[in-house]
Amino acid sequence: ETGVTQSPTHLIKTRGQQVTLRCSSQSGHNTVSWYQQALGQGPQFIFQYYREEENGRGNFPPRFSGLQFPNYSSELNVNALELDDSALYLCASSLLTIETQYFGPGTRLLVL
Amino acid sequence: QQQVKQSPQSLIVQKGGISIINCAYENTAFDYFPWYQQFPGKGPALLIAIRPDVSEKKEGRFTISFNKSAKQFSLHIMDSQPGDSATYFCAASPEYGNKLVFGAGTILRVKS
Numbered sequence: 001e002t003g004v005t006q007s008p009t010h011l012i013k014t015r016g017q018q019v020t021l022r023c024s025s026q027s028g029h030n031t032v033s034w035y036q037q038a039l040g041q042g043p044q045f046i047f048q049y050y051r052e053e054e055n056g057r058g059n060f061p062p063r064f065s066g067l068q069f070p071n072y073s074s075e076l077n078v079n080a081l082e083l084d085d086s087a088l089y090l091c092a093s094s095l096l097t098i099e100t101q102y103f104g105p106g107t108r109l110l111v112l
Numbered sequence: 113q114q115q116v117k118q119s120p121q122s123l124i125v126q127k128g129g130i131s132i133i134n135c136a137y138e139n140t141a142f143d144y145f146p147w148y149q150q151f152p153g154k155g156p157a158l159l160i161a162i163r164p165d166v167s168e169k170k171e172g173r174f175t176i177s178f179n180k181s182a183k184q185f186s187l188h189i190m191d192s193q194p195g196d197s198a199t200y201f202c203a204a205s206p207e208y209g210n211k212l213v214f215g216a217g218t219i220l221r222v223k224s
Contacts, residue, residue: 031210042203042214042216043212044214058211092212094210101146103157105153105155106154106155
C-alpha cells in the first residue's frame with residue numbers, strides 16, 4: 001500500500017504566474033482534499049474532490065482551482081500568484097464515508 | 113473566524129512528564145475530532161481521533177479527553193519522550209463530511 005505522494009517538493013514562482021501542484025492519493029482512496037498551511041499556522045481547507053467532482057470549498061478565491069482524475073489523483077492550480085500564496089500545500093486522501101485523512105508531505109511554494 | 117481554538121501555543125515538558133494540549137470549538141455540527149502530529153518538513157500524521165459519543169479514548173501513551181457540554185477536548189501525552197517533540201494540531205470536521213478545521217498548533221519540546 002503506497003501513501004499519499006505530492007510533486008514537486010519545492011517550487012519558486014514570481015507574482016502573477018500560474019502554478020500546478022500534483023497529488024497521488026493513497027491506494028483505494030477516492031477523495032482528495034487540499035489544504036494551505038502558512039508558516040506557523042494550522043492547515044486551511046481549500047477544497048475537496050470526490051469522484052472527479054468538487055465536494056466542498058473553503059474560503060479561497062476562484063483563482064484556486066482543482067481537478068481530480070479517474071485514477072483519483074488530483075491537481076491544484078493557482079492563477080495570478082500573490083506573495084501571500086507562499087505556503088506549504090498539503091494534499092490528503094480519504095474515503096468519504098470514513099473521516100480519517102492521510103496527508104502527503106506537501107509542496108513548499110515560494111512566491112517572489 | 114477561528115472555529116477551533118488551541119492552547120498553549122508552545123509547551124516545554126521534561127522527559128517522562130505529561131504533556132497536555134487543549135482545544136475548544138464553536139460549531140456544534142462538528143462530529144469528529146482528530147489530533148495530528150507534524151514534524152518539520154513533513155505533512156501532518158494522524159495520532160488519535162474521537163467521536164462525541166465517548167468522553168475518553170486511549171491509544172498507548174496518547175489519550176483524548178472530550179467534554180461535549182463544554183465543547184472542549186484535550187490531548188494528554190503520558191511519559192513524554194524527546195521523540196515526541198513536534199507540532200501538534202487539533203482538528204474538527206462536521207457531520208457527514210471530512211473537511212477538517214484545524215487549530216493553530218502547539219509546538220511541543222520534550223527536554224531530556
